[in-house]
Amino acid sequence: MPRFFSGDEPQNGVFTITxxxxxxxxxxxxxxxxxxxxxxxxxxxxxxxxxxxxxGAVSASIISSExxxxxxxxxxxxxxxxxxxxxxxxxxxxxxxxxxxxxPVMTKRCISRPEKEQFEKKRExxxxxxxxxxxxxxxxxxxxVSGMISFEKCLEEIKSLDVGLMCYENSGERLKADILxxxxxxxxxxxxxGGFEPFEAEAAKNAGVRLIWLGDRILRCETAxxxxxxxxxNLTDNI
Amino acid sequence: MPRFFSGDEPQNGVFTITxxxxxxxxxxxxxxxxxxxxxxxxxxxxxxxxxxxxxGAVSASIISSExxxxxxxxxxxxxxxxxxxxxxxxxxxxxxxxxxxxxPVMTKRCISRPEKEQFEKKRExxxxxxxxxxxxxxxxxxxxVSGMISFEKCLEEIKSLDVGLMCYENSGERLKADILxxxxxxxxxxxxxGGFEPFEAEAAKNAGVRLIWLGDRILRCETAxxxxxxxxxNLTDNI
Numbered sequence: 243m244p245r246f247f248s249g250d251e252p253q254n255g256v257f258t259i260t261x262x263x264x265x266x267x268x269x270x271x272x273x274x275x276x277x278x279x280x281x282x283x284x285x286x287x288x289x290x291x292x293x294x295x296x297x298g299a300v301s302a303s304i305i306s307s308e309x310x311x312x313x314x315x316x317x318x319x320x321x322x323x324x325x326x327x328x329x330x331x332x333x334x335x336x337x338x339x340x341x342x343x344x345x346p347v348m349t350k351r352c353i354s355r356p357e358k359e360q361f362e363k364k365r366e367x368x369x370x371x372x373x374x375x376x377x378x379x380x381x382x383x384x385x386x387v388s389g390m391i392s393f394e395k396c397l398e399e400i401k402s403l404d405v406g407l408m409c410y411e412n413s414g415e416r417l418k419a420d421i422l423x424x425x426x427x428x429x430x431x432x433x434x435x436g437g438f439e440p441f442e443a444e445a446a447k448n449a450g451v452r453l454i455w456l457g458d459r460i461l462r463c464e465t466a467x468x469x470x471x472x473x474x475x476n477l478t479d480n481i
Numbered sequence: 482m483p484r485f486f487s488g489d490e491p492q493n494g495v496f497t498i499t500x501x502x503x504x505x506x507x508x509x510x511x512x513x514x515x516x517x518x519x520x521x522x523x524x525x526x527x528x529x530x531x532x533x534x535x536x537g538a539v540s541a542s543i544i545s546s547e548x549x550x551x552x553x554x555x556x557x558x559x560x561x562x563x564x565x566x567x568x569x570x571x572x573x574x575x576x577x578x579x580x581x582x583x584x585p586v587m588t589k590r591c592i593s594r595p596e597k598e599q600f601e602k603k604r605e606x607x608x609x610x611x612x613x614x615x616x617x618x619x620x621x622x623x624x625x626v627s628g629m630i631s632f633e634k635c636l637e638e639i640k641s642l643d644v645g646l647m648c649y650e651n652s653g654e655r656l657k658a659d660i661l662x663x664x665x666x667x668x669x670x671x672x673x674x675g676g677f678e679p680f681e682a683e684a685a686k687n688a689g690v691r692l693i694w695l696g697d698r699i700l701r702c703e704t705a706x707x708x709x710x711x712x713x714x715n716l717t718d719n720i
Contacts, residue, residue, distance in 0.1 A: 311697035338704050340696070379698040417715055457579070457720035458550035459618040465577050468704070469711035469720065476656055476712040481696035 244271055245377045247384055248283045252304060257281045257290060259300040268295045278305070285310050285382045310382020313340040313480040316427045318403065319467055320396045322349040322434035323356070326364060328464040333368050337375035337385050339471040340480055344372070345388040347396040351436030361390045393442060397449040400429035406451035407431065407474075409466050410443045414453035417470065419477040421452060428474060432467045482528075483510055484519045484616045486623055491543060496520045496529060498539040507534045517544070524549050524621045549621020552579040552719040555666045557642065558706055559635050561588040561673035562595070565603060567703040572607050576614035576624050578710040579719060583611070584627040586635045590675030600629045632681060636688040639668035645690035646670065646713075648705050649682045653692035656709065658716040660691060667713060671706045 246263050259267065259281070267273050273292055279302055281288045287310045290302035319336050321329070323346045333344050348355065356364070368387040376384045391399070400406040404426035407417075410433075415421070422428065431451065438446075443453060456466055475481040485502050498506065498520070506512050512531060518541060520527045526549045529541035558575050560568065562585045572583050587594065595603070607626040615623045630638070639645040643665035646656075649672075654660070661667065670690065677685075686692060695705055714720040 313696075335704055335707075338698055338700050339708060340698055379700065381698065416718070417720070457552075457714060459577055459579055459620065461577050461618065465574055465707070468574075468707055469578060472708035472711045473715040473720065475696060476715070479655070481656070481708065481712065 243278055243280050243289075244273070245280045245282060245380060247373070247376070248281050251283070252288070255304045256293065257288065257302045257304070259302060260298065264300040265297050267292070267300050268297055282310055282382055285312065287382065311380070312382040313475060313478070314425045315423060315474070315478050315480065316342045317471065317474060318343045318345060318427070318429045319471065320345045320347050320400060320429060320431040321467060322347050322432060322438070322463070323352045323354050323390065324434045324463045325354050330368060330371055331464050332467050333371050333387055334375045335468045336471055337372050337381060338379040339468065340475050341385055341471060342383070343386045343388060345396070345399070346390045347393055347431070348390055349393050349434060349442060350439045352434045353436060354434070356390070358390055365389065393445075396431065397446060397451070400431060400451055401449050403427040403429040405429070406446075406449070407454050407470070408438070408443065408446045408451045409433065409456050409470055410438055410453045411456075411460065412440075412443070414455035417454055417456075417473050417477065422474060422478050424478055430467065430470055430474065432470065433463060435463050482517055482519050483512070484521060484619060486612070486615070487520050487522045490522070491527070494543045495532070496527065496541045496543070498541060499537065503539040504536050506531070506539050507536055521549055521621060524551065526621065550619070551621040552714060552717070553664045554662060554713070554717050554719065555581045556710065556713060557582045557584060557666070557668045558710065559584045559586050559639060559668060559670040560706060561586050561671060561677070561702070562591045562593050562629065563673045563702050564593045569607060569610055570703050571706050572610050572626055573614045574707045575710055576611050576620060577618040578707065579620075579714050580624055580710060581622070582625045582627060584635070584638070585629045586632055586670070587629055588632050588673060588681060589678045591673045592675060593673070595629070597629055604628065632684075635670065636685060636690070639670060639690055640688050642666040642668040644668070645685070645688070646693050646709070647677070647682065647685045647690045648672065648695050648709055649677060649692045650695075650699065651679075651682070653694040656693055656695075656712050656716065661713060661717050663717055669706065669709055669713065671709065672702060674702050
């Protein structure tokens with residue numbers, strides 16, 4: 243069923259959908275009055291019937307509702323800044339796999355080094371990719387793509403989570419269920435094309451982050467987060 | 482270390498590398514005599530020192546050798562034919578994650594429906610993507626991209642493996658370690674953009690294939706194989 247996120251509360255059991263989404267319902271999807279959509283708001287999925295359709299506004303009345311199916315863990319991906327097309331890919335796949343938030347991090351070996359303001363312009367596009375992936379994959383929230391932060395700030399943030407993990411090719415333990423919470427917050431730190439400097443791995447370790455080994459094969463920087471996220475979701479019973 | 486696959490046996494402890502690879506060593510990588518490369522042949526990694534470099538031929542003498550690090554399981558991905566760019570992506574990522582073979586399958590809901598001969602022309606390009614990914618990720622073999630087969634043929638092939646798995650959104654059990662062998666052969670069957678018809682899931686089940694649930698989020702057809710492969714490699718201690 244087509245899925246939309248609503249920023250506004252329903253009024254008397256009716257959602258009013260405007261803007262791009264209303265045009266999408268009428269024009270692209272060519273939906274008719276009486277057909278059903280899902281409207282998602284604040285972690286609730288509302289099954290709705292279309293009452294009125296125009297380019298400017300669509301009315302949809304609530305038939306039933308249930309809690310959106312979100313993963314039991316809150317997973318934040320801290321991704322060392324890769325080239326932009328790879329970051330777009332990582333955002334899309336991370337949203338599909340259930341990440342709650344994606345945070346680009348500037349590390350020593352990043353080849354792509356946009357200024358903060360420069361990246362802010364790109365963030366809008368990344369946030370739109372997250373929205374589209376959230377609709378398509380059936381998420382209950384639109385995962386946030388945060389502003390770029392420094393490696394130091396990243397360690398500070400990851401420290402405040404229940405479990406912090408860093409994929410590091412030169413060492414580390416295997417991803418196993420017993421190092422993950424079944425509920426709670428997990429931070430996953432992944433390198434850019436050039437990987438991490440040894441001093442960064444050391445600093446992460448000192449901050450209580452566990453170094454993780456992702457197998458003998460060298461994964462590209464866009465493959466590693468997808469693989470690790472899938473495994474984490476499996477080991478916490480979410481996949 | 483740069484990695485190359487050799488079709489020829491070493492002669493008196495020396496590999497002769499010709500063609501594109503020799504040009505790559507001399508021109509693109511600008512390597513010099515005395516520098517080291519890895520030459521992989523028949524599941525053995527040979528650490529070699531460059532003795533002579535020219536565009537036409539490079540001589541590399543063996544310093545030491547060890548068994549290539551290949552996964553303990555032999556994983557075949559049976560992928561219902563997606564659009565070609567997605568298949569290219571799936572081949573690249575599957576090779577990185579340790580698949581042994583990728584087999585495109587024609588199913589009822591495939592939108593991309595090339596003729597067998599038409600696909601054969603594209604197979605050369607896919608095989609090259611496999612080779613490049615094998616070099617880059619440090620594989621001990623070049624995974625084969627097979628010719629397109631029918632769904633019936635796929636079930637026949639998957640039946641001959643130790644474990645057959647089909648990701649099916651409407652039902653199934655979770656991917657867990659106890660349904661996977663630590664060594665042995667595993668077949669993984671993934672749908673195209675449109676998923677599987679119920680009768681296909683039924684036929685697979687009757688052929689002894691286990692239906693697998695990949696979580697509440699709907700994964701795109703190119704995300705599902707990557708996620709499942711990563712999880713399978715984790716649960717069999719290969720990641």
